[in-house]
Amino acid sequence: MNHPDSIPLSVILEPLVFSDIVTGCQDMVYNAVLGIIQNETEAEDITQDVFVQVYEGLDEFRNESKLSTWIYRIAISKALDFEKKKKRQKNGGFLKKIFSGAAEEEAVSFNHPGILLDKKDDARILFAAMNKLPEKQRIAFMLHKLEGLNYQEIADVMHLSLMAVESLQVRAKNRLKELLKTYYTTHFK
Amino acid sequence: MNQEELDPSIDRVLNSFDGAEKAKPQPYILTRIQSRLNARATAGFWGKTSAFLSRPIVAGLGLFVFILVNIFVLANNPNPKTPASMATTTVSNYEFAIQVSSLYDIENQEP
Structure with missing residues (x-):
């Protein structure tokens, strides 16, 4: 084929x-x-x-x-x-x-079928955190991490420059770190 | 949870998509797509028209245009009926009015 x-x-x-x-x-x-x-x-x-x-x-x-x-x-x-x-x-x-708060619960419970078994719980937390990202950051992060596209391919798909995609990735990662920090400090005191 | 414990946990979550396989849709997706395409092809003129008109944006736009036309007509009416002219019409109608008898009057006529 x-x-x-x-x-x-x-x-x-x-x-x-x-x-x-x-x-x-x-x-x-x-x-x-x-x-x-x-x-x-x-x-x-x-x-x-x-x-x-x-x-x-x-x-x-x-x-x-x-x-x-x-x-x-x-x-x-x-x-x-x-x-x-x-x-x-x-x-x-x-x-x-x-x-x-039904929307929050629904997002947390998503179980992606392709994620490795030992990482499923962590992936569930990451999906919930990703939902709180701005749209462009979320798409860029998802295309890179889940789809495995490189930055140039993401730039082509999203009609953006390479620099813009790099910036989106950095901002998405930083925001996710903040969100995860809040999650862990509130859930595991 | 202190910072030293926090950082590895956050990194672990951020890397949880590593090694993930692509999710696969249910089998026979091509057959289902083909049946959708066939259904669209056989929808015909009225099917396509009703589907087009029932789109929220089209329906909303249609309503907006309808209201706009009404406002335009009301605002630009060259010969509006003022209450005074309506009153004249009513008076002249009364002058030419014929007294209509009820069924009781017809059946019980006095000599």
């Missing part, structure tokens, strides 16, 4: 090649979406939406960036849209949110 980035644009537009794109990128898309949404069922649904948009938008893909970069962009924007929509729905139950 060809890697999606190695397929020429003229060939990509043939319907049969679409199945190659799905097979080659499904784990990448699902993993990125799952890192943002932190819910397996919803992540799967969004993954399908992403590929529907990829199929419908293939004509507009101009080969200016790598196919995987373009698909990453669609996946991240879909996941963020979904997250915003979900937050808006939760804000509808304003009183419920104030008294129960």
